[in-house]
Amino acid sequence: MRRVTNDxxxxxxSLLGIMFAFIGLFLVFPVCVVLIEALHAGWGFYLSTLxxxxxxxxxxxxxxxxxAVVPLNTLFGICAAWSVTHxxxxxxxxxxxxxxxxxxxxxxxxxxxFALIFGRQGWxxxxxxxxxxxxxxxxxxxxxxxxxxxxxxVARGLIPLMQSQGSAEEEAALTLGANGWxxxxxxxxxxxxxxxxxxxxxxxxxxxxxxxxxSVVAGNIEDRTNTMPxxxxxxxxxxxxxxxxxxASLLLLLAVITLIIKVVLEWYRLAPNIVRANPGKTIL
Amino acid sequence: xxALSSPSLPASRPSARRRRRHILPxxxxxxxxxxxxxxxxxxxxxxxxxxxxxxxxxxxxxxFKLVGHVxxxxxxxxxxxxxxxxxxxxxxxxxxxxxxxxIAAWALTRYAFPGKKIIDALVDLPFAMPTSVAxxxxxxxxxxxxxxxxxxxxxxxxxxxDYTAWGILIALTFIGFPFxxxxxxxxxxxxxxxxxEAAACLxxxxxxxxxxxxxxxxxxxxxxxxxxAFGRGVGEYGSIVFISGNMPYLTEIxxxxxxxxxxxxxxxxxxxxxxxxxxxxxxIVGTVNLVQYFASRRRMA
Numbered sequence: 001m002r003r004v005t006n007d008x009x010x011x012x013x014s015l016l017g018i019m020f021a022f023i024g025l026f027l028v029f030p031v032c033v034v035l036i037e038a039l040h041a042g043w044g045f046y047l048s049t050l051x052x053x054x055x056x057x058x059x060x061x062x063x064x065x066x067x068a069v070v071p072l073n074t075l076f077g078i079c080a081a082w083s084v085t086h087x088x089x090x091x092x093x094x095x096x097x098x099x100x101x102x103x104x105x106x107x108x109x110x111x112x113x114f115a116l117i118f119g120r121q122g123w124x125x126x127x128x129x130x131x132x133x134x135x136x137x138x139x140x141x142x143x144x145x146x147x148x149x150x151x152x153x154v155a156r157g158l159i160p161l162m163q164s165q166g167s168a169e170e171e172a173a174l175t176l177g178a179n180g181w182x183x184x185x186x187x188x189x190x191x192x193x194x195x196x197x198x199x200x201x202x203x204x205x206x207x208x209x210x211x212x213x214x215s216v217v218a219g220n221i222e223d224r225t226n227t228m229p230x231x232x233x234x235x236x237x238x239x240x241x242x243x244x245x246x247x248a249s250l251l252l253l254l255a256v257i258t259l260i261i262k263v264v265l266e267w268y269r270l271a272p273n274i275v276r277a278n279p280g281k282t283i284l
Numbered sequence: 285x286x287a288l289s290s291p292s293l294p295a296s297r298p299s300a301r302r303r304r305r306h307i308l309p310x311x312x313x314x315x316x317x318x319x320x321x322x323x324x325x326x327x328x329x330x331x332x333x334x335x336x337x338x339x340x341x342x343x344x345x346x347x348f349k350l351v352g353h354v355x356x357x358x359x360x361x362x363x364x365x366x367x368x369x370x371x372x373x374x375x376x377x378x379x380x381x382x383x384x385x386x387i388a389a390w391a392l393t394r395y396a397f398p399g400k401k402i403i404d405a406l407v408d409l410p411f412a413m414p415t416s417v418a419x420x421x422x423x424x425x426x427x428x429x430x431x432x433x434x435x436x437x438x439x440x441x442x443x444x445x446d447y448t449a450w451g452i453l454i455a456l457t458f459i460g461f462p463f464x465x466x467x468x469x470x471x472x473x474x475x476x477x478x479x480x481e482a483a484a485c486l487x488x489x490x491x492x493x494x495x496x497x498x499x500x501x502x503x504x505x506x507x508x509x510x511x512x513a514f515g516r517g518v519g520e521y522g523s524i525v526f527i528s529g530n531m532p533y534l535t536e537i538x539x540x541x542x543x544x545x546x547x548x549x550x551x552x553x554x555x556x557x558x559x560x561x562x563x564x565x566x567x568i569v570g571t572v573n574l575v576q577y578f579a580s581r582r583r584m585a
Contacts, residue, residue, distance in 0.1 A: 007394070007395075007490065008490065011490070012395060015387050015390060015391050015395075016391050016395060016397060018384065018387050019384070019387055019388045019391045019392075019403075020403075022384045022387075022388065022461075023388065023403060023406060023407070026454075026457060026458050026461060027406050027407075027409050027410070027458075027461075028406070029425060029432075030418060030421035030422055030425065030458070031409070031413075031421070033421045033424050033425055033432060034417060034420070034421050037424060072321075075317075076317070076318065076321045076322075078314075079313075079314040079315075079317045079318045079321075080314070080318040080322075082310060082314040083310075083311060083314040083315035083318055084318075086308045086311075087308070087311050087315070089315070095318070095319075095322075098322060098326070098327070099322065101326055101330070102326060104515055104519075104565045104568070104569050105519060105561070105562060105565050106518070106519025106520075106521065106539050106561050106565070107519065107521060107522075107539075108519065108521050108539035108542050108543065108558075108561075109333070109519070109542075109558050109561060109562060112333065112542055112546070112554060112555070112558045113329035113330060113332060113333045113558075114329060115546055115551075115554075116329075116332055116333055116336050116551055116554070116555055117329060117332050119546075119551060120549075121549060121551045122332075122551065123332055123336075144325070147325055148325055148326060148329070151325060151326060167307075167308060170308050171307055171308065174307065174308065174309075179309070180309035180310055183308070183309065184310075202412075205412050205414075208414070209413070209414025209415065209416070209417070210414070211414060211415050211416040211521065211522035212415070212519075212520075212521035212522050212539060215521075215543070216542075216543060216546065228414075229414050229415075229416035229417075229522065230416075232416050232417065232420055233416055233525075233526070236420060236423075236526065241424075244420055245420070245424075248416070248417040248420050248421070251413075251414045251416075251417045252413065252417055254414075255409065255412040255413040255414065255417070256412075258412045259405055259408055259409065259412050260405075262408070262412075263401075263405045
């Protein structure tokens with residue numbers, strides 16, 4: 001039955017057609033290209049490009065960076081959400097806005113700030129040089145820049161989730177004699193664990209894929225400070241397209257797994273859709 | 285009741301309020317760590333960026349004595365060209381996304397079609413996909429030398445996409461798409477169908493209903509989504525540098541110019557460009573919040 005609020009068949013099919021064409025060209029086609037380019041010479045060649053020494057060290061560094069950044073930002077996210085949702089204090093709204101800063105500045109600025117602090121002409125540059133400590137163009141610098149960029153991910157998912165849950169159950173546990181740790185692990189954590197996971201996978205995906213911030217602080221030293229995205233760029237510039245695409249296919253796999261977990265968590269309403277929880281502030 | 289709720293002794297008042305505020309444990313620990321981490325990782329580094337631009341020189345008039353070199357760099361022709369690219373093309377890409385994002389949000393909420401959930405999940409792909417992978421794939425598609433589409437476009441029509449502003453436009457359109465869809469989608473879902481029915485009862489055709497009823501309701505969200513896509517596009521780096529070729533004055537975006545300044549050890553110049561971008565982001569976020577504020581105030585009214 002046709003209702004007055006239904007669009008006519010012409011509008012319907014043309015809008016659907018436009019949407020499919022747009023999504024096909026801009027989203028599906030690039031994914032297919034990465035897969036085709038990575039696999040068109042066969043599995044054996046694909047695996048051999050992944051086992052090349054540059055690819056392997058890049059994968060290792062990327063994993064090590066994520067291993068440092070994701071737990072740090074998760075701890076921060078839980079602390080920030082706990083303090084913001086369970087207590088009233090002055091400047092809370094300002095604090096919540098400040099947490100979002102890294103989402104709206106350019107990732108290049110996320111790297112630039114650390115280059116200006118730890119670089120040779122930076123604020124701490126001369127001091128670091130006399131103490132033989134390398135932060136820029138080394139692992140600590142990459143971790144700092146990545147942590148800056150992925151800073152708000154866990155907090156932004158948890159704050160609306162914990163706000164919607166309120167403090168009643170925690171207060172009840174307190175009257176039953178629970179101490180702080182018991183309160184957190186037995187009452188709060190079971191309620192927020194999927195929200196934490198949600199934030200962690202988004203944080204992890206961004207941490208492993210970050211390019212702009214890291215390329216400022218890493219200095220492109222092959223086999224030493226190249227994360228996977230940087231190695232992709234270097235392979236591309238050195239005409240090593242097969243290597244570039246095989247690394248890219250791994251990051252693509254990561255993106256697809258992240259999306260699947262995200263969608264599953266949202267379908268089962270285990271975690272709030274960050275977008276719907278933060279209307280008008282969609283930057284991920 | 286009055287007597288019960290009002291404290292008997294004025295002296296006990298602050299402590300009572302304090303206790304009530306701190307019923308749950310961990311306030312000082314969690315807020316302390318939050319503030320420490322935020323300050324150390326974000327606020328102090330940004331302060332360092334701003335302070336780096338202050339380099340007193342004497343050969344400039346009044347205010348510019350403080351930031352002489354930065355002023356030079358920030359108003360250099362190469363910088364101005366890069367702003368024009370970063371801001372101009374981000375803006376065009378955001379408008380394109382405004383149109384296609386609205387269509388996608390509309391189709392995803394109002395129509396039933398096979399594969400809808402997959403398409404809906406796919407919209408988030410630019411969020412999840414690392415920018416360098418996107419840049420590499422788009423370059424392989426639109427490259428003039430052996431690109432899947434780019435080669436044909438060049439051979440048949442003489443159009444070039446890589447190493448031109450068109451390439452930047454395509455990359456930014458890719459990046460900005462989900463911002464519009466995800467901002468508009470919930471608003472379209474919340475539209476009351478009854479209002480459209482009322483419009484139809486009053487004799488409006490579908491086209492009039494669209495322009496007079498639907499568009500005004502969706503406009504704040506659409507504007508927000510477009511601004512968010514614009515803001516993201518201004519700072520975008522990874523997906524652009526592969527396809528644009530980064531030619532100074534022609535296809536060099538501001539983030540790339542910042543990296544060039546750093547590589548020339550012009551830290552002050554890089555900091556100056558960084559502050560320009562920071563101010564622009566601030567302006568964009570401020571606009572988004574203003575739009576949200578007026579939209580919510582109108583909903584209240």
